[in-house]
Amino acid sequence: MPGLTHWQSPKYMAFFPCNSSFPGMLGEMYSGAFNAAAFNWICSPAVTELETVVMDWVAKLLNLPECYLSAGEGGGIIQGTASEVVVTAVVAARERILRRRYGHLPEGEEKMDMMAVARGKLVALGSEHAHSSTQKAAMIAGTRYRSVPAPQSTNFAVTASALRHTISELQAKGLEPFYFTATLGSTATCAIDALSDIADLAKEYPDLWIHVDAAYAGSALVCPEYQHLCPPLAAFDSFNFNMHKWLLVNFDCSAFFIKRRRDLTDTYTLTPTYLRNEFTDQGLVTDYRDWQIPLGRRFRSLKVWFVLRTYGVKGLRAFLRKHITLGESFHALVESRKDIFTVVTGPAFGLTTFHVNPPPPATPSSPSVPANRPDPRHGAYANDFTQDAEARYREDANQVTKAVFERVNSEGEFFLTPTVVSGIYIIRVVSATLNAEEKWLKRVFDVLVKAAEEITKAKEGAVNGKI
Secondary structure (H helix, E strand, O other): OOOOOOOOOOEEOOOOOOOOOHHHHHHHHHHHHHOOOOOOHHOHHHHHHHHHHHHHHHHHOOOHHHHOOOOOOOOEEEEEEHHHHHHHHHHHHHHHHHHHOOOOOOHHHHHHHHHHHOOOOOOEEEEOOOOOOOHHHHHHHEEEEEOOOOHHOOOOOOOOHHHHHHHHHHHHOOOOOEEEEEEEEEOOOOEEEHHHHHHHOOOOOOOOOOEEEOOOOOHHHHHHHHHHHHHHHHHHHEEEEEHHHHOOOOOOOOEEOOOHHHHHHHHOOOOOHHHOOHHHOOOOOHHHHOOOOOOOOOOOOHHHHHHHHHHHHHHHHHHHHHHHHHHHHHHHHHHOOOOOOOEEEEOOOOEEEEOOEEEEOOOOOOOOOOOOOOOOOHHHHHHEEEEEEEHHHHHHHHHHHHHHHHHHHHHOOOOOEEEHHHHHHHOOOOOOOOOHHHHHHHHHHHHHHHHHHHHHHHHHHHHHHOO
16 A cells, blocks of 8 residues: 555564554454443443453463563553553652652642642662653653663663662762663663672662563563563563563554552542442452553453464464574674674574674775685774774764665665664564565675775775775
8 A cells, every 4th residue: 555654564663563454453453343441441331341461361371470460460451552561660669769758748839739749859770771651651750861871881771780770879979769671672782681699789778669671572471481570570560561562462452461469550540420330449449540641442452362362372472483583683693794794693583783884994905805704804994003093983984884775775675773872873673473474584685785885895995985
């Protein structure tokens, strides 16, 4: 269809996938047919109760800690997107710390003034590679935001020591860190923060709400080989992943699990007369309107039910493993041409990131280098004893990588996305659509090689022509 970006195409390798499936479409269709606002239980009991059931199914499928199941103090709710979840968590975290600080005071203007002053000192934290939704959520909540360093030396992951250092710096200035987004699969590189160490650190900061954003990579927890990542989650307040990315549930369907549902209901529960009913008043039912910012809700659990019942555990695992294997295959292709490309990260959850090697600085002669071998001429950046050699190399690499990316995307056969991490301009390739195949990864690799060779040759010729 003209005017659309075809997210379901096997040549779509940008951002992360947004997979569609026939069972997901059926669930969406039935949801649209019933068309219930479903803001509380009495609106349509099945809408609430099926959501509770399937979210417990999903939690068990991912082997999440039991604290996220509805049988205890926690539970799951379906939201629209991970960005919506982060806003929900940040506002709840803000109100929780204020309740803990000032809840004992009598109601009145003095208490409200003290809480207003305290809000201005609250700081939400996130990795420097965390999704921008955390910073946006801090803006919406009227709090400050500070990023936590996650350099290339730690594989772009936040360490417990970096988080502690950032917290200490802020506290020394009289500020109050109250929220942190830990990342399980960052947008740029699929980096995973040091979850186990951060879980230990969490014991020192009981008022710090830690939310784990696993928007894309969280789906991989369906596979046992990734479930070693789950135990630390018991130390955190909430966890989220988008089933509409990689788990075949049509957009929108973001699974949000909370350790203590009261942290949400104490923030969002308001019951005007028109919402009162005997079942809610007696505490006999769940009203998901009290777990979220909007009032109305859609019957999204139907999509999850249809997908889980159709594919089953084995089918979902096979689907994910196929893409992980494809990612490993593409990584091997990139590694086979070290004369052209340098891998930055990968393969992680099917994603590989890399940059294009720049042509060397101007030299009287340029000896040929066999394919599959690093180009020793790149040492010319350092061999001329220039103090800014590394900076010059990075600038040249960024320029040529950007040129290659723009060339490939402008041709319109494939859709890729770039990003910048620690000053490095990188190209991202992730092939995880329903129709992904190895032949398309080989094809995009050939296209990248051709573009890189042509652009670097042209740049090298232009430079040597000036000698």
